[in-house]
Amino acid sequence: xxxxxxxxxxxxxxxxxxxxxxxxxxxxxxxxxxxxxxxxxxxxxxxxxxxxxxxxxxxxxxxxxxxxxxxxxxxxxxxxxxxxxxxxxxxxxxxxxxxxxxxxxxxxxxxxxxxxxxxxxxxxxxxxxxxxxxxxxxxxxxxxxxxxxxxxxxxxxxxxxxxxxxxxxxxxxxxxxxxxxxxxxxxxxxxxxxxxxxxxxxxxxxxxxxxxxxxxxxxxxxxxxxxxxxxxxxxxxxxxxxxxxxxxxxxxxxxxxxxxxxxxxxxxxxxxxxxxxxxxxxxxxxxxxxxxxxxxxxxxxxx
Numbered sequence: 366x367x368x369x370x371x372x373x374x375x376x377x378x379x380x381x382x383x384x385x386x387x388x389x390x391x392x393x394x395x396x397x398x399x400x401x402x403x404x405x406x407x408x409x410x411x412x413x414x415x416x417x418x419x420x421x422x423x424x425x426x427x428x429x430x431x432x433x434x435x436x437x438x439x440x441x442x443x444x445x446x447x448x449x450x451x452x453x454x455x456x457x458x459x460x461x462x463x464x465x466x467x468x469x470x471x472x473x474x475x476x477x478x479x480x481x482x483x484x485x486x487x488x489x490x491x492x493x494x495x496x497x498x499x500x501x502x503x504x505x506x507x508x509x510x511x512x513x514x515x516x517x518x519x520x521x522x523x524x525x526x527x528x529x530x531x532x533x534x535x536x537x538x539x540x541x542x543x544x545x546x547x548x549x550x551x552x553x554x555x556x557x558x559x560x561x562x563x564x565x566x567x568x569x570x571x572x573x574x575x576x577x578x579x580x581x582x583x584x585x586x587x588x589x590x591x592x593x594x595x596x597x598x599x600x601x602x603x604x605x606x607x608x609x610x611x612x613x614x615x616x617x618x619x620x621x622x623x624x625x626x627x628x629x630x631x632x633x634x635x636x637x638x639x640x641x642x643x644x645x646x647x648x649x650x651x652x653x654x655x656x657x658x659x660x661x662x663x664x665x666x667x668x
Contacts, residue, residue, distance in 0.1 A: 414467035507578030555590035
């Protein structure tokens with residue numbers, strides 16, 4: 366997706382802030398799901414920073430209402446006091462996008478920083494799971510996503526991800542008898558989607574995967590990624606902190622861990638290739654495969 370043009374950005378800002386003028390813009394890190402551009406604008410004699418998040422075409426192909434739905438989620442999240450970039454507006458013109466407040470901070474995958482931030486991370490996830498569902502709008506079902514993923518078996522299973530063993534175990538366990546009430550899920554809660562400033566968690570980013578479902582689905586995703594970037598003890602400590610904040614039944618967590626373990630299947634090389642770019646050259650393909658394998662073994666063993 367091409368970067369938004371200056372004229373388009375100016376029109377977006379003026380629609381929400383009449384008379385505002387874009388002084389400069391710069392690209393922020395993003396992915397296939399969206400193109401994210403930071404802006405510095407002058408409005409009524411003051412300078413402020415904003416973000417334009419242009420929804421990606423693959424996302425829109427799957428959900429033409431992605432912009433309005435993400436706006437509803439972000440508005441409810443911000444209203445509940447969860448740290449995030451507050452949404453100002455959304456529009457389908459000149460293309461589906463959100464206009465957000467800019468939050469100053471940085472992401473980190475540095476192991477020591479993540480270990481120091483485990484408690485606020487776990488507390489943030491607990492607060493997300495305590496959100497009322499109604500203000501968030503029509504969230505998709507995470508269980509339906511599991512159904513689809515398990516039904517779409519690739520022609521070539523990923524041996525590196527032990528995909529055959531994982532899928533066989535999931536087929537035997539799924540569907541699960543619900544032990545936890547459905548909650549609001551972030552959908553991709555991991556350190557790369559958290560923004561920090563001076564040691565404080567100042568924003569949870571990227572809400573496009575928000576869904577409703579078992580809270581263990583979010584917990585398992587975080588556990589896998591924490592295992593990669595900070596080790597299995599970090600995943601255990603995060604789980605213990607989260608469980609101390611929430612009335613949750615953890616018995617089915619190994620099953621949700623197995624579903625999380627499918628995420629890198631078919632993409633291991635891609636995941637490992639970006640690690641040097643985001644500050645973790647030590648997480649090469651061999652190391653990530655070993656950590657993932659141990660994660661799978663623990664899940665298959667019921668822990």
